[in-house]
Amino acid sequence: MAIAATISIPLTSPSRRSLNLLHPPSRSTFSPTPHQRRSLNSRLVASSMTTHAPVKTSFPSFLQSTDTTFLHFAKYHGLGNDFVLIDNRDSSEPRMSPEKAVQVCDRNFGVGADGVIFVLPGTNGTDYTMRIFNSDGSEPEMCGNGVRCFAKFVSHLENLHGRHSFTIHTGAGLIVPEILEDGNVRVDMGEPILKASDVPTKLPANKDNAVVNSELDVDGVIWRVTCVSMGNPHCVTFSREGSQNLVVDELKLAEIGPKFEHHEVFPARTNTEFVQVLSESHLKMRVWERGAGATLACGTGACATVVAAVLEGRAGRNCTVDLPGGPLQIEWREEDNHVYMTGSADVVYYGSLPL
Numbered sequence: 270m271a272i273a274a275t276i277s278i279p280l281t282s283p284s285r286r287s288l289n290l291l292h293p294p295s296r297s298t299f300s301p302t303p304h305q306r307r308s309l310n311s312r313l314v315a316s317s318m319t320t321h322a323p324v325k326t327s328f329p330s331f332l333q334s335t336d337t338t339f340l341h342f343a344k345y346h347g348l349g350n351d352f353v354l355i356d357n358r359d360s361s362e363p364r365m366s367p368e369k370a371v372q373v374c375d376r377n378f379g380v381g382a383d384g385v386i387f388v389l390p391g392t393n394g395t396d397y398t399m400r401i402f403n404s405d406g407s408e409p410e411m412c413g414n415g416v417r418c419f420a421k422f423v424s425h426l427e428n429l430h431g432r433h434s435f436t437i438h439t440g441a442g443l444i445v446p447e448i449l450e451d452g453n454v455r456v457d458m459g460e461p462i463l464k465a466s467d468v469p470t471k472l473p474a475n476k477d478n479a480v481v482n483s484e485l486d487v488d489g490v491i492w493r494v495t496c497v498s499m500g501n502p503h504c505v506t507f508s509r510e511g512s513q514n515l516v517v518d519e520l521k522l523a524e525i526g527p528k529f530e531h532h533e534v535f536p537a538r539t540n541t542e543f544v545q546v547l548s549e550s551h552l553k554m555r556v557w558e559r560g561a562g563a564t565l566a567c568g569t570g571a572c573a574t575v576v577a578a579v580l581e582g583r584a585g586r587n588c589t590v591d592l593p594g595g596p597l598q599i600e601w602r603e604e605d606n607h608v609y610m611t612g613s614a615d616v617v618y619y620g621s622l623p624l
């Protein structure tokens with residue numbers, strides 16, 4: 270099925286990787302001036318896409334309009350890990366099926382994204398609920414970069430009355446993001462789960478019920494892995510036989526990644542982080558994501574990486590994690606055992622999909 274869309278490019282601050290053609294004022298919170306509002310409403314329409322009449326509304330009402338022929342969305346990214354965000358606050362059922370999400374995420378025949386995220390009404394007393402479909406249509410419990418995009422999207426949609434923080438119910442439990450003065454988002458990602466059967470992994474636990482620096486045979490090559498769940502499963506590796514400290518740029522991710530993802534020891538499949546230690550507080554990581562493949566960044570993956578690095582004695586609790594799309598600041602705090610992630614999240618454009 271063909272997907273057509275119109276797009277509108279917002280005048281918020283683009284990140285390093287977003288559209289170079291824009292030279293907007295550097296603003297972190299979206300609050301358009303009358304001039305910007307006019308620009309917002311004049312849509313840029315890509316040549317291969319269908320057009321329809323420009324909507325004379327502001328950004329939030331454009332997204333909220335209950336059009337029966339088009340589904341409005343916003344495209345965001347966190348360090349190049351990109352998502353289609355849907356305002357779904359009027360219903361607790363996602364307004365798109367997993368099958369449709371697969372089409373929308375397709376980079377040739379759709380919008381192109383690593384996943385589709387829905388902002389749903391709160392559950393269990395939280396302000397909002399987040400659900401997400403990976404680009405293969407599977408539904409993960411959590412997404413770190415996605416939750417930062419979610420927070421920015423909500424701050425653009427709603428008048429938060431000066432609040433910078435709110436609560437989100439996710440498949441991984443309660444998540445609390447906070448929008449900082451500089452526009453970055455810090456997220457309390459909760460406690461890592463280390464018990465092998467809860468990650469889940471069938472690898473035998475070797476340290477306090479956890480799998481730490483254990484051998485894993487992947488197609489005849491022995492890797493050393495630590496398994497961590499941040500609500501979703503991660504397998505973190507710093508070394509393999511013959512290579513004590515990985516040089517991550519040399520890895521053929523598309524070849525190795527799927528072998529980890531579908532390995533029999535990971536009953537729920539797994540995300541895999543390949544990590545190079547640059548110093549005690551500086552790690553470099555590439556990721557193969559469950560249900561999405563190689564992405565430019567993975568927030569939960571960066572959190573799992575720092576937890577694994579601490580457990581293996583390779584780094585301290587406060588690290589910069591360099592990902593292909595940019596850096597994340599991760600702290601695994603000793604006092605409360607929570608992991609805190611800080612990084613950027615940026616809007617790319619607004620658009621409409623035919624229903």
Ligand SMILES: N[C@@H](CCC[C@H](N)C(=O)O)C(=O)O
Nearest residue numbers: 409412413414501567568569
């Ligand atoms: N990119 C995400 C993780 C998204 C979910 C993942 N693919 C899974 O299936 O667990 C992040 O930033 O955490």
